[in-house]
Amino acid sequence: MKMKINKVLSTLFLGLFVIIFAVKEAKAASSNGNNVLVCIDPGHQAKGNSQLEEQAPGSSVKKATVASGTRGTVTKKYEYELTLEVGLKLRNRLKEKGYRTFMIRETHNVNISNKERAIMTNKAGCTVYIRIHADSSHNSTVSGVSVLTSSSKNPHTKKVQKASDKLSRDVLSEFVKATGARNRGVSYRDDLTGTNWSTSVNTLIEMGFMSNPEEDRKMVSADYQNKMVTGIVNGIEKYLKER
Numbered sequence: 001m002k003m004k005i006n007k008v009l010s011t012l013f014l015g016l017f018v019i020i021f022a023v024k025e026a027k028a029a030s031s032n033g034n035n036v037l038v039c040i041d042p043g044h045q046a047k048g049n050s051q052l053e054e055q056a057p058g059s060s061v062k063k064a065t066v067a068s069g070t071r072g073t074v075t076k077k078y079e080y081e082l083t084l085e086v087g088l089k090l091r092n093r094l095k096e097k098g099y100r101t102f103m104i105r106e107t108h109n110v111n112i113s114n115k116e117r118a119i120m121t122n123k124a125g126c127t128v129y130i131r132i133h134a135d136s137s138h139n140s141t142v143s144g145v146s147v148l149t150s151s152s153k154n155p156h157t158k159k160v161q162k163a164s165d166k167l168s169r170d171v172l173s174e175f176v177k178a179t180g181a182r183n184r185g186v187s188y189r190d191d192l193t194g195t196n197w198s199t200s201v202n203t204l205i206e207m208g209f210m211s212n213p214e215e216d217r218k219m220v221s222a223d224y225q226n227k228m229v230t231g232i233v234n235g236i237e238k239y240l241k242e243r
Contacts, residue, residue, distance in 0.1 A: 002238050007066060007102055016019065017124075019029065022105045027083065031078075034098070034100060035127075036099050036128075036240060037099075037101070037102060037124065037126050037127050037132065038094050038099050038100070038101050038102070038126070038127065038128055038236060039101075039102045039103075039104070039120075039121040039124055039126035039128070039129045039130065039200065040087045040091055040101060040102070040103050040104065040130050040132065041063065041087075041089055041104040041105075041117050041121070041129065041130065041131045041132065041194070042054075042080070042081035042083035042084040042086070042087035042088075042103075042104065042105055043069065043079065043131060043132055043134075043204075044066065044067065044068065044069035044078075044079050044083060044108050044133075045066060045080050045105065045108060045112065046080060046099065046108040046109050046110075047068070047107075047111070048064070048066055048067050048068030048069070049065040049066050049111060049113065050064045050065075051064070051065050051091060051113075051115050052064065053065045053114070053115045053193065054064070054115065054193075055193050055196060056156045056193070056196035056197065057156055057196070057197065058098050059196075061191075062117065062189075062216075063114075063193055065113030065114060065115070065116075066111075066112065066114055067111050067126075068080075069083075069133075069134075070135070070136035070210050070211070071210060072210045072216040072219075072220065073140065073210060073211050073212070073216050074214055074216045074217055075140065075210075075216050075217060075220045077210075077216075077220050079093065079133065079134045079136075079210060080108055081108065081119070081149070082134055082207075082210070082219060082220065083132045083133060083134065084105070084106070084107075084129040085220075085225060086132055086225055087103065087132050087227060088103075088106070089225055089226065089229045090130070090132070090229050090232055090233065091103055093130060093229050093230075094233060094236075097233070102120075102124045102126060104117050104120060104121070104122065105172065110208065112194075113193075114193040114194040115193050115194070115197050117131075117194055117226070118193070118194045118195075118196075118197035118198040119137045120188050120195060120202060121198060121200050121202075122197075122198065122199045125158050125200075125201070126200040126201075127201070127240070128167055128200065128201050128202065128236055128239065128240075129198055129200040129201065129202035129203075130171070130202070130205070130232065130236070131165070131194060131202065131203065131204035131205070131222065132205060133204060133206050133207070134206060134207050134208060134209070134210045135206040135208065135209045135210070135211075135217065136209060136210055136211040137209055137211050137212075138211070139211075140211055140212055140213065141212065142209055142211070142212060143212045143214070143215050143239060144181055144182030144183065144184040144208065145172065145175055145176065145179070145181045145182070145183065145184060145186070145205065145206060145207055145208055145210050146172070146184035146186070146187055146202050146205075146206045147168040147169070147171055147172045147184060147204065147205050147206070148168075148186075148187045148188075148189050148192060148195070148203070148204040148205075148206065149161070149164045149165055149167075149168040149187075149188060149189070149195065149202070149203055149204070149226040150164065150189065150192070150195050150196070151188035151189075151190055152165075152221050154190045155189070156196045156197075157195065157196065157198070159199065160198070160199065160200065160201050160202065162210065163201040163239075163243065164195075164201050164202050164203060165186070166239055166242075166243070167201050167202070167203050167235070167236070167239045168203040168234045169186060170236075170239040170242075171203055171205060171231070171232055171235030172185070172186065172194060172205070172235070173235065173237070173238075174231045174232070174234035174235035174238060175205065175207075175231030175232060175235060177229070177231065178227045178228070178230045178231030178234060179224065179227045179228055179231055180208075182209060183213075185214040191237075192204065201239075203234065207219060207228055235236045
């Protein structure tokens with residue numbers, strides 16, 4: 001009788017082990033391969049558009065459809081140029097690793113509002129939505145990287161807020177590891193049109209300050225851009241593995 005019980009227990013434990021292993025394998029497969037679609041939005045465009053659009057679904061508050069962005073204080077490179085350079089490198093790196101990608105834009109001469117960008121990624125069925133930007137300040141000594149996402153109080157992002165918060169933190173921590181940039185933390189913003197209209201897990205990364213001479217020079221260099229891309233990719237993968 002005791003031998004039968006032991007045999008049954010052994011069979012149960014073996015079955016449990018097989019199930020746990022299968023679940024882990026399934027998660028690994030879904031986090032690195034054809035099931036994942038990463039949407040990349042290189043912020044801004046060659047010409048800003050001051051026409052107004054709703055800040056959020058059903059909102060009476062309206063904002064400019066897309067701002068013109070900032071410009072490097074030393075390099076004179078426009079933010080829309082920098083974000084596309086990094087966005088294309090991010091796309092290529094992700095494709096090399098087996099991920100599917102969707103680019104909001106691949107040229108500068110487009111006219112796509114922030115609301116339209118979010119809706120494009122919603123329709124595409126993005127697993128994660130990465131919005132690439134650079135920052136600026138009147139104080140040229142200010143530096144560092146930050147990520148922007150909605151707060152837990154935002155009624156428009158309830159379904160994805162918690163996951164977006166995790167994605168934001170993972171991208172930020174891995175970016176800092178890869179680049180050595182100053183960590184400026186997570187900024188919870190409920191006034192971002194692209195965030196409010198998105199139904200995908202998303203984050204907006206401010207890679208550094210183009211108003212800071214040192215950071216401006218760094219961000220246009222191929223070596224540092226590769227480090228930034230490494231950080232973003234590692235952050236995406238950390239999120240996918242732990243979600």
